[in-house]
Amino acid sequence: MTNFKISLYTRYLFLLLFIFSVGIISAQKYAYKLGEVSMAELEANVFAKDTTADAVIISEYAYRTISSKKYTLRKRLKTPEIPSRGFAQNRYYDMIPYVLETEFQRKVKILKSGGLSQATVEIPFYNIHSPYREELIEGVEAWSYVLQNGEIVRNKLKKEDVRIVRMNDTLSQVQFTIPNAKVGGVLEYKFKRVTSMEYANLNWEFQSDIPTMFSIYETFYYDAFVVNQEIKGPFEIKTHAETEHPGFTDVSQSEFAGRNARRILYVAQDIPAFKKVDRIWCMKDYTPGVRSELLATRYMGYVPYADKWEDVENRVSVESQFNKNNYGSMFYGKELKALLKPIKSEREKIEAIYRFVKKKIKWNGVYSLYDEPQEAVNKGVGSNSQINAVLMRALYRNKFYVYPILVNLRSEGRFPASFPTYERIKTYIICVHTSDGEKYYLDGSAEYGGLNMLPSDLMTDNGRTLARSFMLSEGQSNGNVNLTDINSADTHVNIIGRLDENGRIKGQLEQVYGNLSAMFFRENIHRNKTSNLRNEAEKLGQISDYQLANHLDNLSDKVTENFGFSIQLQQSGENISFNPLLFSSFLFKEQLEEGRTLPVEFDVPKSIHIHSEIEIPENYELIQHLQPAQEKLSSGAFDFQYTIAVQDGKIVTDYVLNMREVVFAPTDFDELRKIFYIVVEKNQEKVLLKKR
Known part of the structure; x- marks a missing residue:
């Protein structure tokens, strides 16, 4: 041998x-x-x-x-010695x-x-x-x-x-x-x-x-x-x-x-x-x-472990007692019944259950496939699977159609392309349906997110639904699930300002963080106690009347940041030059290096819409005009539009960017590189004003 x-x-x-x-x-x-x-x-x-x-x-x-x-x-x-367990009890111990x-x-x-x-x-x-x-x-x-x-x-x-x-x-x-x-x-x-x-x-x-x-x-x-x-x-x-x-x-x-x-x-x-x-x-x-x-x-x-995905499902069921843990009697029964009694909307019921369970059990930072949920209920802290088991029981017992989706963390790698896997399954998330066909995705680790707001590490492109044992509707087979597109990070910024003759811009800014942006904002505020935009604004000048809305509601899909600003611009003789977008923290700044051979994988889809209106003094004129730009990836997965014009004594700028997918193949790189270059160029361009 x-x-x-x-x-x-x-x-x-x-x-x-x-x-x-x-x-x-x-x-x-x-x-x-x-x-x-x-x-x-x-x-x-x-x-x-x-x-x-x-x-x-x-x-x-x-x-x-x-x-x-x-x-x-x-x-x-x-x-x-190995205790005798019996083949019929658990065939996987063979x-x-x-x-x-x-x-x-x-x-x-x-x-x-x-x-x-x-x-x-x-x-x-x-x-x-x-x-x-x-x-x-x-x-x-x-x-x-x-x-x-x-x-x-x-x-x-x-x-x-x-x-x-x-x-x-x-x-x-x-x-x-x-x-x-x-x-x-x-x-x-x-x-x-x-x-x-x-x-x-x-x-x-x-x-x-x-x-x-x-x-x-x-x-x-x-x-x-x-x-x-x-x-x-x-x-x-x-x-x-x-x-x-x-x-x-x-x-x-x-x-x-x-x-x-x-x-x-x-x-x-x-x-x-x-x-x-x-x-x-x-x-x-x-x-x-x-x-x-x-x-x-x-x-x-012949004893299958992962010959087909059905084998994986059976193994999950046997080794974790998944049905018992996730579809058993409801925890916190009396409290939830009282909470849900006056609520009519199915979405509002799901949100109420989600909010209640996350308040009762804090995530301990651990991802797992199965842990006994009773332990988390007793301690008030647990893994994402323990919280998910409590959620699934509550949703199921309140007549919702709910099932798990198996995933590996993005940071730990995808499932194999050519065969089923048990070993690479890290955990699962929850999908719940309403009677009108709406689907919502939940997970116990989403501390600062609501419905369809998962941590990006869970938003893999090859999750796997479980089949017959987990209540999939008749005729619906298990299959791959792309979780990268269930939500996006949306940013809407509105800037209204006025430039005085001394080169100072005063105005008001409102930024609305939507969907995943709202979750990321709350995470950042919790970690750093302040926002990136506020830090930048305070470095550039002075701010006043700073206000936040919905930042304490971890299920809200919108957070609003509002403040007044005053920024002194640099002048050169009778000329004033400035970027009409004023701030950069909300801009798209990606670049694509030459010679890259691997795909580009972003965190989440995103959209950015910035509207800026800067009123200029009557005794100043615009002597350097910026050019508009409009670019689009041939697949439609990425587009960018930039317009700027003088209207009624105001410089009006609109910056609109949409990234609808997160994974781009090397075949897209030539187009992407061109678009990214134009976006970064517009991020940095300045208008030039001269005193009449």
């Missing part, structure tokens, strides 16, 4: 051709075996494909399989006897002093030793290689220098520092991770914080385990797959005798260092790697 794995790995290695200035690693068949470090690797001192790199991964290799060594794992961790084994090794070249940090290695792992969740790191070995007097000197990590540090109640780290690491040297290390399958993460990432020259990820799964795998990211990843009928020398694997196995090699070359890109929800959606998830098992009959 081991010999075959090594021979197959060697057979599919690519020739490595990487050029270093002042040293060349020449083309060769690079049989990656620990301890084989060449003079060329040690003499090279610059990585030509990224001369800024402090270090580079010369090669790395990972091998992953599912095996039946759970009892060995328990013996090593000294955890209790994976308890199995573990995911991952062998990993890496070779790193240190190019600059900044690369010496690569000698310190930290390997996180779960420290929960229960019958159902166990993990350990074993077989840690490491070496450094340096040139001294033309000879290769090797230093090995001592076992006593490998330490385990407990980080918190659930995570620990294996930590070690490879000895004698020096600039110009090479480091090697390896380890093995063993994880109980119930909580194993089958995904793999190729990209690191330093460039990677060559990487192989190999999977070997017996056909008792049906694993979905999907390549992601913009870089080419070559694959080779083989079906095998291996022999057995390990009695712990004898239950797989007679079964086939599938081996897949994923090979990546020339992967640049990871760099965060602005306006991307989750970089792991675009980094090179392999998404994987257990679809089913078939060693005790």
